[in-house]
Structure formats: structure tokens, C-alpha cells
Amino acid sequence: MPHLIIQYSESLGERVNMTEFCAVMSKVMQQTGQFPLAGIRVRAHPMPHSSIADEHPENAFVDIILRIGEGRSDAQKATAGSALMEGAKSAFAAQLAHPHFALSLEIIEISKSFSWKTNSIHPRLKN
């Protein structure tokens, strides 16, 4: 089930390997023990147009949304969110060292009653 969706300033893609960042975030999710591997879908996409804060040309952002199924405790969500945030801070340490970077993360729950899914990866990874 879990979806991790990363939006980022297009210019950042020239300096950071975003596919690698997706893999890092997946690893963090796996290490929480809350998310079966077969359900993890991390993805990132650049924003070609933006206006960030005072529009300094160095300004950039990364905004992450984790969408998960209902049912985890508040403590579990806090643990997952903190772990992901620490992973992201490490990945963007170079950016955070300069006064031009904004990083954010939110966890949103997916309604059990109004969601549908089918996943042909699950049976393979259970083998």
C-alpha cells in the first residue's frame, strides 16, 4: 500500500540523483518494519515552474507525502515520519547547509472504505 511521493525543484535534479534518493527512502521505509516490501511505491517528479520564497535563484525545495493505509498507531506514524525525515535530511545535508532549501514531509492516510488495489508483485515476493 504505501506510496511515497516526492516533488522537487527541477534545478535540484542536476545536483542530486533523485532515483537514488527514492531508493534511500524505500530502505528507510523497509527498516521501520511497518511496510511489506511488495507494496512500497516511492517516486519523485520535478516541478518545472516554481516561485520559492523570495525567488533567490538558489532556492529549492523537496516536499514528500507518505500515503499509507489506515490502522497504524500514532506512535508508529511518528516513528515512520521521523525516520524518513532523518533520511531526507542526510540526503540533502549539502542543500540544508545553505540558506536556500526547504524540506517537508507529511503522512496522509488512505481511506479503507474508498480505496481499491491489486498488486501482482505481492505473490512473487512471498515466495
Add this chain to the structure above:
Amino acid sequence: MPHLIIQYSESLGERVNMTEFCAVMSKVMQQTGQFPLAGIRVRAHPMPHSSIADEHPENAFVDIILRIGEGRSDAQKATAGSALMEGAKSAFAAQLAHPHFALSLEIIEISKSFSWKTNSIHPRLKN
């Protein structure tokens, strides 16, 4: 009002006509009888970076969010969601036949109090 937003693995775009898939989803929405044609906005955009499950190179996903106005009954939402899911399963039957594909759909309601809209298509389609 209704928005259908499709995120998909970029690699999938080489094998599936995503514009056509948008048209298929629109047809399903129209057939539910719940959504006036002039308000339907289906769109799809690729994710250039991702880490899906065990990162098998064949892994791919399609994730769909339907955003609709408040006011429909639970039964109506279940009917619309099931119909869209069936449409998507048919469109991606070739992918679901292999153990590398994850498909998901969620319905989210748009707050009546905190949304605004103007649509110059409506008057034309009422003629």
C-alpha cells in the same frame, strides 16, 4: 468537478497509450451517471524516478486518485470506485499477468467550504 489524477511509472508510457487510458477512465466516469461531462478532468503524468518494491527492472505502478465534490452517498462512491478499478484492470491486464505491477485507486472528497471553481465548458455542453 471531478478530477481523476493518474501517476504512473515512466517506463510504462512506452508500452501503454496513456492518453487513451485517460479517455477510457473518462468513459467509465460518464457511464456511472454521477458526473456531468463538462466537469470531468482526467489526466496522467509519468514519474521519472522511482523505487518500486524490490526494484526489479520490470516493476511498474499506476496510482489513481479520484477527487469529487462532497455529497455522494457511500454506495455511489463504491460504485464509481469499483467501475474505475475494473476499467483500469482491463486496461492493464497485460501488466497484471506478470508479477511486476501494482495498481491502486482512492476516492477523496473535495471540501465544499474551501474550494472554488469556474468552468467555461459547462454552458457550451448544456447547449
Add this chain to the structure above:
Amino acid sequence: MPHLIIQYSESLGERVNMTEFCAVMSKVMQQTGQFPLAGIRVRAHPMPHSSIADEHPENAFVDIILRIGEGRSDAQKATAGSALMEGAKSAFAAQLAHPHFALSLEIIEISKSFSWKTNSIHPRLKN
């Protein structure tokens, strides 16, 4: 904190400067007095595939989501939403004059308990 996320029909990007539209939306947000400059992250990204209403080739849409921290009053949110909608209507007046355009905006709150952020721009703009 505030995130303004704009999805638009790819074809619209040929006729409208979307980076400039991001700047216009940021100005409107600043003028509400509700949002500190350092936190403003406006961005826009095109939808390469879509099916809008009756699929008239001129059909296009702009869909805007404002994500803000919890805590503002309903009146504040109504004021911010109305101001942004007016700004967007002005920016797309040419499109709204023809029967092929749909514009929408929603305000969504970010959960205080399940969001995390770090922003190295804030200290610089406080100087």
C-alpha cells in the same frame, strides 16, 4: 509551510508563462498577510496526457491545491482562497473568455501531528 501546487494541461504551457503565474500566486499569498515569505512554495507542472470534458481539442484546465498548516480560521481560509481564485481568474481571463477552460482551487490542511519540516531559508529572510 504553505504549498501551492498547480496542475495544468500541457498545451496551456505554450500560451501562458507558468513560471510567471507561480510568481503571481506567490504575490497573492504574500498580500493575504497569512503566510511568511520564507515558507511559500508555489510550483506548477504540466499534464502530458488528459481527457477533459468532451475532448474538444481546445479544452484545457488548471487545478490548484493550497496546502497550509492547521490553525487558520475559516474566515482566513475563505479570504486566502478567494484572493487566489481572483488572481487565477485574471491570469486566465483569455482562456475563460472561451468555452474550453476549467479552473479550480482547493485548500487542504496539513496535519500538525504528522508533518515534519526544516527550512534553511527562514533564518536568511529574518535578517
